[in-house]
Amino acid sequence: MMWSSETRRTFPLSSVKPLEGMTPYRDYCLEATHESLRKSALRREESPVTGSRLEAFGEIAGLEYLRCPDTDSLFLASLPDTDTWGDLLKDVNRHRQSPTTFHAEIAPSRRENVHLPKLDWIQSVLVLEGLHTPSLVEASVPSSEFLPILRESRIFSEVVALDETELAGAPKLSGQIDAAALLESLDRAHDPALLVKVVAGYLRPGGLIFVTSLVSSGFDFALLGKRNLYLFPPDRTNCFSLTGLEVLLARAGFELLEVSTPGVLDVEIVRAHVERDPSIPLSVFERQLMARGGEVQGSFQTFLQQNNMSSFARLVGRKKR
Amino acid sequence: MNCLIFGYGYMGQIRHEALRRRNDIGDVIIVDPAANSSEANATVLRSADQVRWDNVDAAFVCTPNDVTADLCVESLKRCGRVFCEKPPGRNWDDFSRIAAAADAIPGHILSFGFNHRLHPCVQSAKALIAGGQLGDILYIKGTYGKSGGARYRESWRNKREVSGGGILLDQGIHMLDIFQFFLGPLAVADAVLIDSFWDCGVEDNAFVLMRGEQGVPAFLHSSATLWKHTFRLEIGCRDGYVVASGLLSKTGSYGREQLVIGKRQFEDEALALGNPREEVIHFDRDDSWDKEVQDFIDAIKEGRPSTHGTLDEARSVMKLIRDAYAISERMKGLVHR
Numbered sequence: 001m002m003w004s005s006e007t008r009r010t011f012p013l014s015s016v017k018p019l020e021g022m023t024p025y026r027d028y029c030l031e032a033t034h035e036s037l038r039k040s041a042l043r044r045e046e047s048p049v050t051g052s053r054l055e056a057f058g059e060i061a062g063l064e065y066l067r068c069p070d071t072d073s074l075f076l077a078s079l080p081d082t083d084t085w086g087d088l089l090k091d092v093n094r095h096r097q098s099p100t101t102f103h104a105e106i107a108p109s110r111r112e113n114v115h116l117p118k119l120d121w122i123q124s125v126l127v128l129e130g131l132h133t134p135s136l137v138e139a140s141v142p143s144s145e146f147l148p149i150l151r152e153s154r155i156f157s158e159v160v161a162l163d164e165t166e167l168a169g170a171p172k173l174s175g176q177i178d179a180a181a182l183l184e185s186l187d188r189a190h191d192p193a194l195l196v197k198v199v200a201g202y203l204r205p206g207g208l209i210f211v212t213s214l215v216s217s218g219f220d221f222a223l224l225g226k227r228n229l230y231l232f233p234p235d236r237t238n239c240f241s242l243t244g245l246e247v248l249l250a251r252a253g254f255e256l257l258e259v260s261t262p263g264v265l266d267v268e269i270v271r272a273h274v275e276r277d278p279s280i281p282l283s284v285f286e287r288q289l290m291a292r293g294g295e296v297q298g299s300f301q302t303f304l305q306q307n308n309m310s311s312f313a314r315l316v317g318r319k320k321r
Numbered sequence: 322m323n324c325l326i327f328g329y330g331y332m333g334q335i336r337h338e339a340l341r342r343r344n345d346i347g348d349v350i351i352v353d354p355a356a357n358s359s360e361a362n363a364t365v366l367r368s369a370d371q372v373r374w375d376n377v378d379a380a381f382v383c384t385p386n387d388v389t390a391d392l393c394v395e396s397l398k399r400c401g402r403v404f405c406e407k408p409p410g411r412n413w414d415d416f417s418r419i420a421a422a423a424d425a426i427p428g429h430i431l432s433f434g435f436n437h438r439l440h441p442c443v444q445s446a447k448a449l450i451a452g453g454q455l456g457d458i459l460y461i462k463g464t465y466g467k468s469g470g471a472r473y474r475e476s477w478r479n480k481r482e483v484s485g486g487g488i489l490l491d492q493g494i495h496m497l498d499i500f501q502f503f504l505g506p507l508a509v510a511d512a513v514l515i516d517s518f519w520d521c522g523v524e525d526n527a528f529v530l531m532r533g534e535q536g537v538p539a540f541l542h543s544s545a546t547l548w549k550h551t552f553r554l555e556i557g558c559r560d561g562y563v564v565a566s567g568l569l570s571k572t573g574s575y576g577r578e579q580l581v582i583g584k585r586q587f588e589d590e591a592l593a594l595g596n597p598r599e600e601v602i603h604f605d606r607d608d609s610w611d612k613e614v615q616d617f618i619d620a621i622k623e624g625r626p627s628t629h630g631t632l633d634e635a636r637s638v639m640k641l642i643r644d645a646y647a648i649s650e651r652m653k654g655l656v657h658r
Contacts, residue, residue, distance in 0.1 A: 002605045003441070008581075009598030117598070124582065124600070127452035128445050262600075306603070 005314065006305035007117070007262035010298070015109040016265075019229060019272040021102030026232050028101075029092055030061045033076075033233040036088040037063075041078040048192050049073055049244045049251075058226040063233060065226075073244035074216050076237045085190045086165030088234055093141045115149050118183060122210050123155050125258065125316055126179065129208060133157045134178030137202050139164045139185045139195060146183060160202075164189060167198050174201055179208045186245070187213055188234050196252040205321040209254055211314070217241035218311020219266035219304050224273055227280055242313050254317030262305050263312030267297045322346055322618065325377045327369065327392050328384035329353035329361060332406050332434070336381045337361065339614040346618075350377070374399040379430075379621060382406060386490075387483045390415035393431075394422040401426050404617050406434040408494050409635045411485020413643040416635065423632055432617045433630035435638075437495040438502045439609035442565035442580045445602060446556060447502065449563060449582065456559030461503060461539040463496040463554045466547030467574075469519055473545065479521040487523030489514065490642055493543025497529075497638045499554060500541070504533040506637050512645035513652070518546045529645045550574040560585050561597075569607035578604045 013019065047054055047068035054066035057074055064077035079085055096103050103110070126134060135158040138147055142163055150159045160177065162170055164185050180199045189195040199209060214230065215221065216239040221228055231239055240248065246259060271290050274280050282290065289300060304310040324340055326333050329351045340346045351365045352372060358365040366372060369392065380396035382389055382405045390410040396403045397419075410416040423431050437443060449455060466488070477483040478491050501507055510532050514524035525545040532538055544551075552575045554565040561584040567576035583599045613629060620627040 004603045004605070006601040006603070007598065008601060120584075121600070124449065124454065127454060128448050130448065132452075 002256065003258050003260075004308060005121075005258065005260040005262050006302065007264060008302075009113075009117075010264060011109070011113040013265050013268045013272055015106060016113050017230070018102060018106070019269075019276060021105075022229070025096065025101045025103070026229060028095055029232055029234060030063065032088055032091055032095075033063060036080045036084050037078055039084050040080040042081065043078050044075055047071070047073065048075065048238065049240070049247050060226060060232055065231075065239075068241075068244060071244035071247060072216060072241045074231070074239040076233045079190055079237070082165075082168075082190050085234070089141045089165050089188060092234055093143070097143070097145070110145075111149070115146055118146070118212065119149055119153055119155075121314065122179070122181065123153070125208065125210070126155070129257075129318075131178055131208070135160070135176070136179045136181060137162050137177045137199065138181045138183075139199055140183070141165055141188075146181070150181070162199070162202070164195055167191075167194060170198055175204050177202045177207060178204065179210065181210045183210070183212045184214070184235075186211065186238060186240065186248070188237050190237075192238055192240075192248060193252070196248060200252050200254070200319055203319045205319055207319045208257075209249065209315075209317045209319070211245060211249065211317070213240055213245055213313045213315075214311050215240055215242045215245065215261065215313045216311075217243065217309070218261060218263060218313070219309055220269040220273075221311050223270055223282075223286065224280065227273065227277070228269075229273065230269070240313075242308055245313060245315055249315060249317045253320050255320055256315065256317050258314060258316035259308065260305075260314045261308045261310035261312060262314060263310030264301060264305075265312070266304055266310050267301050269311075271297075322378045322621070323348040323350070323376055325350050325352060325372060325380040325396075327352045327380065327382045327388075327396075329356035329365075330383065333381070333383035334361075335610055336383055336404070336614065337363070339610045342611060343614070343618065345622075348376070369395065372399075378402060379404065379617070385477045385483050386411045386415075386485050390418045393419045397422045397426055397429055397431065401429045402621050403430070404432045404434065404614075407498075408485070408490050408642075409433050409639060411483075411490075413639055415485070416639045420632060420636060428624070430617070430620050430627060431632055432613070432620070432627040433632075433635040434613065435495060435498040435630045435634065436609040436613045437568075438499050439612045439629065440565075440568060440578065440607060441604040441609075442567070442578050442602075443499055443502070443554065445580050445604075446554070446563045446565050450503065450556065450558060455561040455563065455582075455584075458503060458537055459557045459559060460537060461500055461554070461556050463500065463540070464542045464544070464547075465492055465496045465552050466542070466544030467492065467550050468548045469525070469545045473519055474521055479519065479523050481523050484523065486642070486646065487514075487516070487521065487527070488525055488545040489527035489529070489543045489645060492545075493527055493529070493541055494638055494642065496541050496543065496554070497641050498634065500531065500539045501634065501637055503556065504535075504537055504539060507531040507533050507539055507641060509641055509644040509648060510538075512648040514645065514649040524649075527645065529641070531641065550576075552576075569604060578607070580604075
């Protein structure tokens with residue numbers, strides 16, 4: 001059985017990732033990335049998805065991004081060594097959770113509109129696949145916001161935390177775990193193929209992998225390109241296309257069960273960018289869409305969901321037996 | 322394993338395709354006076370008299386309803402392993418003959434073709450409700466219908482002497498089976514059957530109200546005047562609801578198969594009451610035919626009863642149809658407009 005999903009719910013962009021509120025956090029991340037690259041910088045030549053030679057895409061605040069010619073996935077061109085990268089991710093994570101960023105103000109809303117729906121999704125899929133009180137590994141940067149929610153849910157017999165910045169020292173639990181969650185982890189992974197491989201090693205044959213990601217093939221990324229203020233490292237070091245994610249999981253030995261883009265914010269993200277910067281070039285159609293009311297924009301967002309063209313992606317894979 | 326298929330119409334060909342996809346099936350012999358051997362790429366016999374039963378491991382009965390019971394009884398006696406398309410006969414008497422033949426043969430394996438319960442939208446709804454995510458079922462409503470079509474009046478399905486009934490027996494039976502898949506045995510509380518448009522002498526619309534053993538109500542609208550083909554199953558539960566709609570089919574005329582999952586809003590939620598968030602799952606593949614055949618073949622191999630489309634399930638659904646027709650007859654008979 002193969003399926004895709006759409007979500008019929010609405011919440012404003014400001015309740016989960018406000019564009020203006022995010023700017024200081026984005027600046028912090030960009031500066032921290034520059035700083036880490038001053039320590040060491042290794043250039044990525046090959047696509048982490050297909051191995052093809054990466055092509056030029058453009059710069060984000062002086063940081064070059066490259067494009068996978070096979071899948072249109074985007075990748076930060078240079079990365080520091082893994083230890084420095086791990087330090088950067090932890091530093092940014094601490095900053096995100098500190099009271100100095102906008103995240104603290106919208107924590108209840110993010111729990112309601114981001115985290116709990118993800119938990120609902122995971123729970124529903126587990127039920128559909130006949131997995132009752134399974135064990136789960138969550139790959140994340142400590143300390144994960146989602147980990148306590150997973151543990152408090154009592155859905156799982158055990159929740160194992162995998163520090164995605166310490167893959168080399170990851171505990172060996174080969175082939176024992178029923179399910180794995182990589183929620184936006186691949187977007188920031190130093191080596192996404194390695195992360196998927198390590199997680200696959202944790203899973204028993206038939207185990208499930210849950211992946212969420214923001215994808216370059218989605219409407220707002222495709223339309224705004226380099227102007228998309230949500231495209232910045234380290235959070236979006238890798239911006240896979242939906243095809244890129246599919247290939248990545250398939251190559252790691254997963255049979256895909258769900259490939260969906262149930263995002264609800266694409267149109268609002270574009271509108272917020274255009275309001276902030278009216279010089280962003282739009283086609284006649286795009287201008288009409290931005291000028292129309294919420295009902296039209298809602299219908300268009302539904303169209304994006306139903307046709308896997310939103311920028312929020314959800315995938316479920318089953319480890320082949 | 323060698324199989325026999327009686328009847329090579331739409332359903333016979335579907336069963337043949339499902340058997341071809343398996344690697345544990347040997348010869349498939351088709352019995353149909355109108356079938357073409359080269360088109361079917363199988364041996365074709367013109368009548369049941371020509372069948373050499375010693376070479377048959379299982380029989381599929383995919384014929385018009387008026388010969389279903391005879392062929393099922395014969396096949397049960399001859400090889401004891403029978404897969405019978407729905408409906409299991411034209412009426413309660415036909416079904417009772419099949420059941421009596423089965424009861425007389427120890428170790429028989431008999432399955433009936435109720436593939437709709439194996440469609441992904443129904444299976445997913447069943448898993449979610451069984452998993453306790455939505456709470457106990459409060460009610461079920463089902464609408465299943467088609468538009469009839471240009472040759473509707475000529476079809477054997479609408480000639481009472483051949484089919485035994487109209488749209489309720491032909492298509493509504495699937496929804497009744499699904500209802501009982503969720504609720505267990507139902508009893509008919511009321512029924513209105515009407516020959517409203519096609520004027521074939523069998524019902525083209527059936528409205529059947531039922532009640533489960535725990536009092537849960539279920540309501541079916543089965544129709545041959547739904548100008549837009551429709552499959553829609555609504556299940557209301559204490560903590561949410563599911564709506565299965567659309568069916569993956571060859572023509573796609575029932576729409577994209579999907580399941581809407583909604584959770585009841587509670588008073589302390591910030592969202593507007595009456596407009597809960599919904600998740601919609603779209604399904605891309607229907608493997609109900611393969612699952613059904615697999616269950617039947619596995620039952621034969623393992624020497625166990627089949628899991629789906631059992632004799633008890635067929636009995637239960639035929640009772641509902643018998644009772645719906647009886648109530649309709651009592652209430653002025655079939656209403657003609």
